[in-house]
Amino acid sequence: MKIKRRDFLKLSAATGLAAAAFKGSTLNALAETPRGAIGEKPGTWMPSTCQGCTAWCPVEFFVQDGRAVKVRGNQLSKANSGYCCPRGHLMLQQTYDPDRVLTPMKRTNPAKGRGIDPKFVPITWDEALDTIADKMMELRKAGEPEKLLYMRGRYSPTSTELCYGTMPKIFGSPNAISHSAICAEAEKMGPGYTQGFFGYRDYDMAKTKCLVVWGCDPLSSNRQVPNTINKFGDIFDRGTVIAVDPRLSASAAKANEWLPIKPGEDGALAAAIAHVLLSEGMWSKEFVGDFKAGKNLFRAGATVDEAAFAEKETHGVVKWWNLELKDKTPAWAAKVTLIPEKQIVRVARAMGKAGSACAVYMGPGVAMTPRGTYASMAVYALNGILGSIETEGGVMQSSSAPTDKFPSIDKYLDDLAKKSGKGKKIDGRGAKDMPAIMGGIDKKEKDGKVTESAKANVVTNNVANGMLKDPGAIKVCISTWTNFAFSGTGAQRWEKALSALPFFAHLVTNASEMSQFADIVLPATFAPTEKLSIITNMANLHGHMSIQQPVVKPLGQAKPEETEMMWLLAEKLKARGFANLFDYYASIEDPETKKKPANVAEFVEIAAKISSHKVWDGKDKMKGDQISGWEDFKKKGIYNTETYAYKKNWGKFKTETKKFEFYSETLKKTLGLFADKNKTTVDEVLKASGYEAQGELVFVPHYESPKRHGSQEEYPFTFIDYKSRLNREGRSQNTAWYHEFKKVDVGDESWEDVVKINPADGKKLGIKTGDMVKLTSTNASITVKAKLWEGVRPGTIAKCYGQGHWAYGRVAAKDYAKAIPRGANNNELMPDDYDRLSGATARNGGFTGVKIQKA
Template sequence: MATGVSAGCLATGCASVSAPAAAPLTSAFIPRQARPSRPAQGQWVASTCQGCTQWCAIQILVQDGRATRVRGNPLSKTNHGYVCPRGHLIPQQMYDPDRIKVPMKRTNPVKGRGIDPKFVPISWDEALDTLAEKMMALRKSGETHKLVYMRGRYSPTSTELLYGTLPKVFGTGNYFSHSAICAEAEKMGPGLTQGFFGYRDYDLEKTNCLVCWGTDPLASNRMVPNTMNRFPDIVKRGTVIAVDPRLSNVAAKAHEWLPISPGTDGALAGAIAHVLLTEGLWNREFVGDFKDGKNLFVAGQIVDEAAFAEKESYGLVKWWNLELRNQTPAWGEQVSLIPAAQIQRVARAMGKAAPRVVVWMGPGVAMSPRGTYAAMAVYALNGLLGSIDVEGGVWQSPSGPPLAPFPKADAYVDEIAKAGSKGKKLDGRGAKDMPAMMNAKPGSGVVTNNVANGMLKDPGAVKVFISTWSNFAFSATGAQRWEKALAAVPFFVHMVPSASEMTQFADIVLPSTFNSAEGWSIVTNMGNGHAYASIQQGAIKRLWDVKQEETEVMWLLAEKLKAKGFANLFDYYAKEFKDPETGKAPTTALEFSEIAAKMTSAPIWAAKEPLKGDAPILGWADFKKKGMFSGPRYTLKKGWGGKFATETKKFEFYSETLKKGLAEHAKKYETSIDDILGVSGYVARGELAFVPHYEPVKRHGSVQDFPLTFIDYKSRLNREGRSANVPWYQEFKKVDPGDVSWSDVVKMNPKDGAKLGLKSGDTVTITSMAGTISCQLKLWEGVRPGTVAKCYGQGHWAYGRVAAQDFGKATPRGGNNNEILVDDYDRLSGATARNGGFTGVRIQKA
């Protein structure tokens, strides 16, 4: 490097810097002469990070047309002007020399891992003409439903021009989002108790007890910059509790670390609830109290429902009688392996701090084969503690700045499209054994990972497959299934910034913009009590022939389809979209892209009446400069007073909402709710199915054959898997507790290592019922005995020269967790199981 500093020194802060010859010798005892600070030369351009689903508003320093630095937008009330490590990776990702630079087509018809596709460059004209021809063949044969579209990361607004419009106007019901491999199951907790099927916000500024359960918000999940900003004050004034089998970043700094036996979260939650009730620590303002003031919650004893007067909640006594009365701390210790004394101590700390308590539940709780009930059990603690919609507690989505919906496309949907949109979906949602009850409506949730199974069961179901910003052949459990399914697809188009494992199966590869700095969109989200809208814009000069997949590519594809006799899609774009400032219709792909962003955000920058929240935005130019607009502060007690979106309009410890949904699904199949639960893999029967409860771990692999339990977790550097090909990712990998730079390690407790005769540095194989991978072993006390932990992200065999050990030979750097994680689901939500100790493994020296 020009400064003489090695990459290792940048990571560790070592002093091996080759100074200019004329520089005086210095040491730690001789202060260096301070140099005058120099302000960065260039322009800070507003945009939005796309490294996780927080969508932080950012600014990119542009110098001579190139992005050189990233920081949080100083106007942001959510990230406070900061970004987490993922944001700082944007320039390296954008200028990755292995990015796809031009469209390409496959010349080798044989598909498979390690098989050279023999891609050759082609023009955009040829690429989209070929795709349009394949699509038109489906319309002519009456098979529009055999067009499948799947999206990975997307923008919340402009995605509708692809995900919402293309399938509808062309005529297919087979379009699927990635969300069910991400975090859908955790939404079932708040959804089936308070009627909010969404990501929660948290009042960390005033929280006195933070319980991070199956999540590490200092590293991943959502709102990382806000958590990093608020966390030190919470540690000083209150109590931080981490429930995680692994010593996460939060656990390393917590007052209490509970290294739970994976998958037993429902049992631990039940034991904590038992203590809160028997010791009278529930929040009476929210939950209510016994009519005579005497606490009748006594271990093992049934309570008369009529003796308790509830306020904002419903069914507490039912929950006690059906589930909690025998779940003492001693019982909780037997199941969760957390000492009874610690369970009691933690419950008392939570009760003492109530209602300024946040039980922050993450995917580690819910993404297991029976995760819906674990999510309900953990989230219900917020209800017991009265922390719902109060200061220092757990909030729903705040009201945000208004956005304009895109024009309806109904008039452009012909009879062929209407017919093609009907029929069963490839993901199996709504099947008897796959209720997929997002929003408590059977069949309403996506089952992303099951699409591969649908393709394998019916090889003729897909003739044209389009996917954007995705890599399901790497990022979905049972990844090998995706390789088989993709290899059999007659025509596959992949639109991505960087080639990946999934790209190796494509027939046409289209280079997408890196949207944080090269594309147009409007992003909406919330955090720290404010909903906000932020912009993504073309901040830099594009180095390569890339196009924004949701707008530019759709415009150009629509042009091609029109030239071949199907004008509906193009007419919708060209006739319904007008520049809010000039009234002009778009004439080019780039104009369409910017006009779409202007249209949806016009209520902010061209507001007819003053908006609540930030100072007014004075026109489109001002919005591009400021980059964001935040709405007013969250309204407390939003759901109190009978305004929860549940069947009872109250916080439901006995979920009438779930009961209604299950009854509807059972009626469809002319059977009982118990039968539905049975075929879907749940243990509960009868009334127990409607309360939060512990479902025993469903484990793949006997303890005799697979004695260790495997834990998958996420890196703070992963950018959802899109950063492994940049040097900073590999060099700074050690910021994840227990991990090693430029390597891939599985962490094992030293006690287990001694039993198996293994030591740190050994190359080992990890084998499950799904497959075998290889990586390095590290003995580490940060994982409980009987379990092994491995960070998701390494194991790429086709993501570039840095990500792979040997890209040319398809040799991975380490192993991909998803090749050993078994393909299974939480069937009430449709979410992929990847946590909760459901995969048993054995580890041997290679």
Template structure:
């Protein structure tokens, strides 16, 4: 079904009617049933109430308010008390009612009756009761206990809340006894954390003082569409453009690129070369920030292209190793050299670097996953983030900040007393994701083996099919969202027993033996979410704002309680005893007696330090009591303190901002010692080019590319839509209708963008059906010629290509025929092995394009 703009506008006011009429309860109600044009009646003041909750449409987790009428959600806005989103939400938030009342949501537990598993194979699900479903799950888990194989239980999580970290992701594996629990984070954006982590000791997502920024460099990200803090970016970018300069570094013309004064369409994967050349200009032209970095003893600039500098001649202040960085990497990285690598004109590199330097320290280099999620991304992330250090923008007004610290949540009781010897022994088994292997340092936090390698779990399962006997996953769809997606199809087909806890029946669900329908937690579940933006950290509530239409339960709390009950009845009481004995209502002291009580009490315990504080907390006005907290919905801490880490307070090995990373050196030496080898050997087997001292400074590593340029001449560029609610919105008519808000895209279709110059060479035109082939696979989609991608690349938005999920997302859900194509069927399975992150950016996958 296609909506016309006219019919959509006439129908959009009836969103509430879709829910109230009951159409959403019908499993196969025609989608157009609530979109029939009608004659508008005179409006009257809306009767209802705004109820506070949290969006979770992306990892900003905006505090929101949902307007509820007669128990139904009809409108969404930002929480009016929010200092982070200013009371607004981006397009994702406005899609909540459609996602909530999606008629294709799973409405009750189901079990598989077809033992054969595979893509496109009908599971032949039949409805069952919650009692039967959880009995079956508990039986399978007890079998593992009896066989001494609890380590063969695997838990995978996609979207989660702070509650999940404790009760599902933390407590379930610990008490039951398995080391195999894995979060989705490494397939998302984790590699970018290595930049600030290995230079300033902060392995996290940064905040930005956009209110005072005079030069914003959006590098490998689109703050107006994704990469967190979208409402704040939308609120501030026009102000920056008016008073200063906006710069976009991206192979495609993104949303922010359309607003930028300068667009640098960098050759994918060469970000490190561009950053090095900019650093070269900043140093040779004396544009580094002396308050933060320091200066030459005699005040004379000795940074001259091609010439080494005596380290003793420069005195650093808040940084470490600047001259080493210059001598090892930067002295030869001229703009002319960089032009050959990046295909960005040398004159533009010089002009932009000067602009950045002159605006410093109120210059923000906002780095995103486009920089780092590639096979050598750690060093690219270091090179780009090091510019913030040179510019002195770290922790200053108008600059780049670490995550603000805000209200601390209450800790749940320790579960140690409920962990038996079997569980302790099982937890010592090797993890299935291969972290800490010689060729997979996974040094998140600079500690070898500390980073999750989510996508590699499929490889571990294929290598050892007996390693997994029971798998539980929540809000995850790795068969669709992971590169080399077919590996997950093959691996999941071999899992003897799989339980999927999700709102919609995704591709991963088709491999499940038991399906448990989750609440849509923005409006049906209990939790506390924490995040930050605009200089403030905050805690926001998720709470039931509407009546549940279907027989769904919250996976993080309700399902855990009910499953623990079943396990106790079958001889394993540890988990239920922990929940029922250790959890108490902070107001009444009452222990939970039901799953719903447990869910609410866990939320109250988590947030109690805010609404039951013994003394006033830094930040917002005190909140007096649980009822007031539920009404207000959030609490923001104090504003981020300037120069927080200056004066030797950085969490690095030297306590300074490290251009020469002693922090990385320490971690690599530790990992090499484990395997009785050298850092050079570790880097070689992990696929990096640097050797010796160069390995410890930000530097350019030539892109690793899968597929020769002769066979696969185009670099493939994957990017995210501003309408993707964590990849869960493709089944919504609004997503399809408004897809054209993403530059270069069209509504109700899926297109790959190619520069017209390339199209002319191949004899292709807009509207052609084309096959895109990579070393990993092939997809078929429609071509659009568009000047917004640099020659030699093709760009395609992630999100379409579902063969499951629902009747809008799929062309034919019953026959497993996709609507559009999934980028992950093209992208090769590879990693940035220093972080453990999945490679998906940087043009590392070469493709060819042919007319069908």
């Protein structure tokens, strides 16, 4: 990222003012200590892992005199080729943020609410954990351990096993809630119910001839930003880049074709493109098959005999045509999507020309909407038609690095835990109107008998509704690395629920909006620079396992939530008569020495060694990198898998037919199991959950009209939310660099929070750039600055997510002490809704209608 001298001087002035404001703090004294430029004094590159987005890039920090001063990608990484994106550099300011929580604090003001001073006072870790353990034991003594709620935000595989997946279960609570359904889960429904892969995809961008960026901006966010930046330009030399987005994103600004689709109409566009590909004979004969007589019978409006087509690696293409596609012409779609018919045809032909080297890169903008499951299926199915599943230039399932599991917890579950742990979860998953079947079919074997059921996925944002509906359901809540009172749509619900919560402990780096409702606030390590853990992910046709380790000494009394905090809490519970959790933690063995942990430090390291030992212990012959021991792994910081094999899963997809399903037998069976459990029919489940389809249409990718909150007459504009390339999952807004360089997001302004309005709409409203405007939805109103910008289509307004903090620190908030936000939070404007088949939060796709007035 090139920085002009003028911008650098402005940044220097801004950070200088910030330092002056924080003068006297221990962190500021550290910041003012002369360190010398890189190369002038001795230093060391130390590997760790960035978790600023879900790319989870392996990185390295240059450390001088115990201080991290520079960031780059891990030079051994095959996922990011040794680069990191702009957001990676913000880790330095996050690590040394003067507003970080440095010591445990307890609330002394029992009143809770926005703007109410909690009157926090510092306490010791011992006092904090004693208080938490006492509250937990009260639940045990009352025979109601299920009233404990543990909620996690960012995590590692260590958390899944030792924290999220262990502590609540051994204690006896079913209420372990992950953040995942807030950010992207619905997009997994597309590959899940066609290909049997409920996960995030990889892309062979080094050989892609046509890249279709749909509902995301991989140059800015969405899973593998450095790899996309590295390979994006070369795609133009080989072919075409197409962007489908109501907003001119960074990717759209460079694309050969930009389709500024009407928000929420992605399923219509996908259906029309599929119609063209089939009616013009541009499907993959190798993957899909062909008509037995060799003549294309796919003609607009015509029903086709299923027996006339011989499929190869797919199932149900003719049935899909007959049920959905035969009438979904480009002319029909043009009226719905507001994309010209000629452009739809032109784009479809460009995709067909590239064939199996066309990768449809789908993001959450497609699917994080009410009824988003079917849009996700429709867009992803285009990869199936083109045969670009696991081909050169196509779309891959994600590669995975071989982590190891921790020992079973079964023998540490007492009778109370076994009983209480089977209760209903507070998020409402599995109800008739909230299937949350992201994951397909769950098969379990016991005593030689196999039982099948529909998997129940988390519905994170619905937890607030569950707590408000039944105020006595949760009495003790522990939450780590979360800020749902800011990051969940209908954020006001969380404030109400947290205000009424009897006891809440929050472990975080910064005192966020959610922390203002806590009874205990605990200082968390900043994971990329201060925590020991193991991370796995993929990009560029390689899986990787990378280390996260303390490259600097943790600031203040910060501790990692997954290991150290859990061990210390387990000790406190044992002292109060409940030893099960501690006994389990104390039973795990070092895979190298076979010793059990004698103290918390040993427990932390053993946990990391267990997660990663397959890649470094030398017993398994790894096909990827060769690592010679634990110390070698810590030094290199990464293990890369072998290159993903093309056509790896052809003939053995994890679907009911083992094929790519255009007619999803997998969805049919899953919904059938779910309906039977709820003693109803599939049609009734779809109706109760707010979908339009009935009958056989339910089981194919199809068009569902967008559900909209607010009538077109009263709320004439459609609001869309997008993510900044500087947004580290909502945690970077207390850094000066975030605000100073905000203009790197196309259409945005430094140190401003602006709503983008098309100039034609601005003229009609009498609004000009710089005017303060009030945006009102059915949920709430927010006030922001207007910017007239042609990069958003008429009738649609766009605003970046991330600003509007009224807490988190003195840069993030305009006035932290008075709870006055800097900008406005999109999640206060957007109402609370879901794609109920997946359980994912709706935040995209134009489901929020708004009206605009001058403030």
